[in-house]
Each structure stands twice: as structure tokens, then as C-alpha cells.
Amino acid sequence: MSEVLAGSITAFGECAVRVELGTGIEESVFHRVAAFTEALQAHPFAGLIESVPAFTTVTVFYDPVRVAEACFFKKTPYHAVAAHLQHLLQTLQQAEHRPAETVEIPVCYGGAHGPDLEEVARLNGLTPDEVIEIHAGGEYLVYMIGFAPGFPYLGGLSDRIAAPRRAEPRLRIPVGSVGIAGQQTGVYPMETPGGWQLIGRTPLTLFRPDRNPPSLLQAGHIVRFRPITEREFAAWEEESR
Known part of the structure; x- marks a missing residue:
């Protein structure tokens, strides 16, 4: 049965509004965030720049001059935007969940590719x-893409292998590294600093600027990891060159 979306709206600086749709990293909250984001895309307001969904919020950025002009300066830009978003919240019915696309990611676990695997096991x-x-x-479940272009924040990690971030982050994490931080897992799509516990690495390219969209994974996708051997990893890398 569908439900009316509840949420709170607050100013986020002078050119943005934040819509809070939940308080925890939960699949039900994710679907509320996704439904609201889709509704705003279908019913934008004059002056809308972009909307950025996160775990529990959608941050809406706008051009205050265009918003003020569109409402003939009868309201402040914030109140005009807030009224539009409140209307969406009051009328929006949560869409039925569409079948999620599943993406399989091959991973070579342990060894040089997963230097923290033994530590995660010990903990x-x-x-x-x-x-x-x-x-x-x-x-x-891919809750959102953030931190670095194409970096997926994945929910659903078993409590049995949860692990804290490293006390000292690494300055360089190899492309494709698969890590654990708290009750989340993720994949580094490019070489960056990072403090996640690295348990493996994928030869799959997750982010390519020349691709549309550039990120292989999108919010709402389902990810499954498939173990591969060192030889398979090397062969995959050689083939992709």
C-alpha cells in the first residue's frame, strides 16, 4: 500500500534547502529519498539547479534570483522553494518498488589486493x-554515490564482518579496492586517500568519464561480489588494456 511521504524542510545556506526523509540508513528510507527525487525531477520549479540525494536527505540547490523573479518577489526565495517542496511531500505517493538492476563485481580477495582481510577476520x-x-x-543496495566520482556506498553488510576504519588512513588506495568501514562496504573507483579496511580488489572499471553515465553503479542498484583468483584478476586487467 502506498504512503504519503513525511519529511522536514530546512534552509541549507542561502541557495539550498535540505529535505529530511528519515533518520537511519534503512532501505525504506532510501525508497522515500528516491521517490522524492524522482518527483522533483518530474515537477521542477523555476530556478532549480540540482538535487543531491543522500542516505536520509535530499539537498535542493536553487538560483535565488530566478526563484524570486518567478514568484514576482511576493515571497522570499527560500519560502517559495519550501512551499513547492512541501506540496510535493503532501501529495506524493511512494511509488511501488521497481525491480532493481543487479551488478556483479568480481573481486580478488586478500594478499596484496586485500591487505586488511586478516585484520577484519581477527576483529x-x-x-x-x-x-x-x-x-x-x-x-x-547502492544507497548513494559520493566521496569520489563513482564511489558507491553499499548497505547490507553483515554484522559478522563489520570493522572500524583504520586508525591511520592510507595516502594512496589502488583503483578498484574493496573496503569495509563500520557496517558499510564500498569500492574505490579511482586512486585516492582512504581509511577503509581493504579486503580485496576488482579489475572492473567503475568510473569512466567518457561513458554516459560515467558511473557504472547508480543509487538503487543491487551489487553482488564474486570471488576470483589472482590469475583471473591478471587476465581481466590484461584484456582491458
């Missing part, structure tokens, strides 16, 4: 093989 009282089995046996 959880498991063997490295058990960590791999649990990680590769899960299904992960």
Missing part, C-alpha cells in the same frame, strides 16, 4: 575464508 573472530564467504554471499 570478528573469523578466518579470512569465512570473511570472504560472508562478504561474497551478501546482496548490497
Whole structure:
């Protein structure tokens, strides 16, 4: 059964508004965020620049001059935008969930590709093989793309292999590294600094600026990880050159 979306609206600086649609990293909240984002795309207001969905919020950026002109200066830009968004919240019915696209990501676990695999196993009282089995046996929802272009924040990690961030972040994380931070897992699409516990690496390219869209993964996708060997990893890399 559909439900009216509840949410709170607050100013976020002079040119943005933040719509809060939940308080926790939950799949139900994700679907509310997605439904509101789609509704705003279908019913934009004059002066809308972009909307940025996150775990529990949608931040709406706007041009205050265009907004003021569109409402003939009868309202402040913030109040005009807030009224439009409030109307969406009051009338929007949560759309039925569409089947999510599943993306399989091959991962070479451990060794040089996953230098923190043994530490994650130690922290959880498991063997490295058990960590791999649990990680590769899960299904992960892409909640959002952020931090770096194409970086997916994935929910659904088992509590059995959750692990804190490293006390000292690395200055360079290899492209394709698969990591764990708290109860999330993710994949580094490019070489960046980072503090996640690295348990493996994929030869799959997640971000290509020449592709449309440039990010292989999008919010709402389901990710499954498939273990591969060192030889398969090397062969995949050679073929992609």
C-alpha cells in the first residue's frame, strides 16, 4: 500500500534547502529519498539547479534570483522553494518498488589486493575464508554515490564482518579496492586517500568519464561480489588494456 511521504524542510545556506526523509540508513528510507527525487525531477520549479540525494536527505540547490523573479518577489526565495517542496511531500505517493538492476563485481580477495582481510577476520573472530564467504554471499543496495566520482556506498553488510576504519588512513588506495568501514562496504573507483579496511580488489572499471553515465553503479542498484583468483584478476586487467 502506498504512503504519503513525511519529511522536514530546512534552509541549507542561502541557495539550498535540505529535505529530511528519515533518520537511519534503512532501505525504506532510501525508497522515500528516491521517490522524492524522482518527483522533483518530474515537477521542477523555476530556478532549480540540482538535487543531491543522500542516505536520509535530499539537498535542493536553487538560483535565488530566478526563484524570486518567478514568484514576482511576493515571497522570499527560500519560502517559495519550501512551499513547492512541501506540496510535493503532501501529495506524493511512494511509488511501488521497481525491480532493481543487479551488478556483479568480481573481486580478488586478500594478499596484496586485500591487505586488511586478516585484520577484519581477527576483529570478528573469523578466518579470512569465512570473511570472504560472508562478504561474497551478501546482496548490497547502492544507497548513494559520493566521496569520489563513482564511489558507491553499499548497505547490507553483515554484522559478522563489520570493522572500524583504520586508525591511520592510507595516502594512496589502488583503483578498484574493496573496503569495509563500520557496517558499510564500498569500492574505490579511482586512486585516492582512504581509511577503509581493504579486503580485496576488482579489475572492473567503475568510473569512466567518457561513458554516459560515467558511473557504472547508480543509487538503487543491487551489487553482488564474486570471488576470483589472482590469475583471473591478471587476465581481466590484461584484456582491458
